[in-house]
Amino acid sequence: MLIAVAQAGFNRPFRIFLAACAVAVTPLPAPVFADSIQADLPPATVESTRGIVNDLMGQLGQKLKAAIVSDGPVAAVSVCKEAAPAIAKSLSVQHGAQVSRVGTRVRNPEMGAPNAWQKEALADFDSRLAKGEKATELEYWKVVNTDNGKQELRYAKAIVTQQLCVTCHGKAEDIPAPLMEKIRAEYPQDQATGYSVGQLRGAVVVTRALKPH
Numbered sequence: 112m113l114i115a116v117a118q119a120g121f122n123r124p125f126r127i128f129l130a131a132c133a134v135a136v137t138p139l140p141a142p143v144f145a146d147s148i149q150a151d152l153p154p155a156t157v158e159s160t161r162g163i164v165n166d167l168m169g170q171l172g173q174k175l176k177a178a179i180v181s182d183g184p185v186a187a188v189s190v191c192k193e194a195a196p197a198i199a200k201s202l203s204v205q206h207g208a209q210v211s212r213v214g215t216r217v218r219n220p221e222m223g224a225p226n227a228w229q230k231e232a233l234a235d236f237d238s239r240l241a242k243g244e245k246a247t248e249l250e251y252w253k254v255v256n257t258d259n260g261k262q263e264l265r266y267a268k269a270i271v272t273q274q275l276c277v278t279c280h281g282k283a284e285d286i287p288a289p290l291m292e293k294i295r296a297e298y299p300q301d302q303a304t305g306y307s308v309g310q311l312r313g314a315v316v317v318t319r320a321l322k323p324h
C-alpha cells in the first residue's frame with residue numbers, strides 16, 4: 112500500500128513527503144503524488160478536525176475542573192474514568208469519526224494506548240520538541256489510501272501537561288496518598304505518573320473518512 116503523508120505545524124509551511132510501504136498483496140494503482148494530497152485535504156477539513164479536538168479538550172477540562180473543585184481530586188478520578196470515554200464517544204458519533212486520547216505513558220491501557228500510527232505521531236512530536244518547536248502548537252496528520260479505495264485522515268494534536276494535570280499525573284511521591292491509592296485501585300497498570308508541567312502528555316487522535324470529490 113502506498114501511503115501519502117502530510118504534516119504541518121500551525122505556523123509552518125506544509126512539509127509533505129511520500130512513504131512507500133511494501134505490504135500490498137495485489138498490484139497497486141498509480142501512486143498518489145504529494146500535491147494531490149494537499150488538494151485532498153481541504154482547509155475546511157483541517158479546521159473542522161481541530162474543532163473536534165478543541166471540543167473534546169474543552170468539555171473534558173471543564174468537567175475535570177468542576178469535579179476537583181466540588182468533590183476533590185480523589186472523586187475526580189472516577190469522573191475522569193466515566194467522562195473521558197463518554198465525551199470522546201459522543202463526539203465520535205456526532206462527527207462520524209473516531210476520536211480518543213492516547214498517552215506517551217498510559218493510565219488506562221484499554222482506552223489510552225497508542226496504535227502504530229499514533230506512536231509515530233508521538234515520536235514525531237518528541238523529535239520536533241527536541242528541535243525547539245512549541246509543545247502547544249504540535250499537530251500531525253496523514254492521509255492514507257485504505258484497502259477499499261477510500262481515503263482516511265489520521266490526525267493528532269499534542270496534549271501538554273498543565274499544572275492541573277500534575278495533581279494526578281505528577282511524580283508519584285508528590286501525589287497525596289489517598290489519591291495515589293485511588294488511582295492504583297482503579298488502574299493497577301498505571302504508567303501515567305512522573306510528568307511535569309510543559310511536558311508532552313499524549314495526543315488527541317482523530318480518524319475520519321475523507322469525502323470523495
Ligand code: HEC
Pocket residue numbers: 172175184185187188189191192195196212213214216217218219220222223224270271272273275276277278279280303312313314
Ligand atoms: C483527578 C485526576 C486527574 C487529573 C487532574 C488529570 N487526569 Fe488525566 N487521567 C486520569 C485518569 C483517571 C485517566 C484514565 C481515564 C480513562 O479511564 O480513560 C486519565 C487519562 C489521561 C489520558 C489518556 C491516556 C491514559 O493515560 O490513559 C491523558 C492523555 C490524560 N489523562 C491527560 C491529562 C491532562 C492533560 C490533564 C490536565 C489537563 C489531566 N490528564 C488531568 C486522571 C486525571
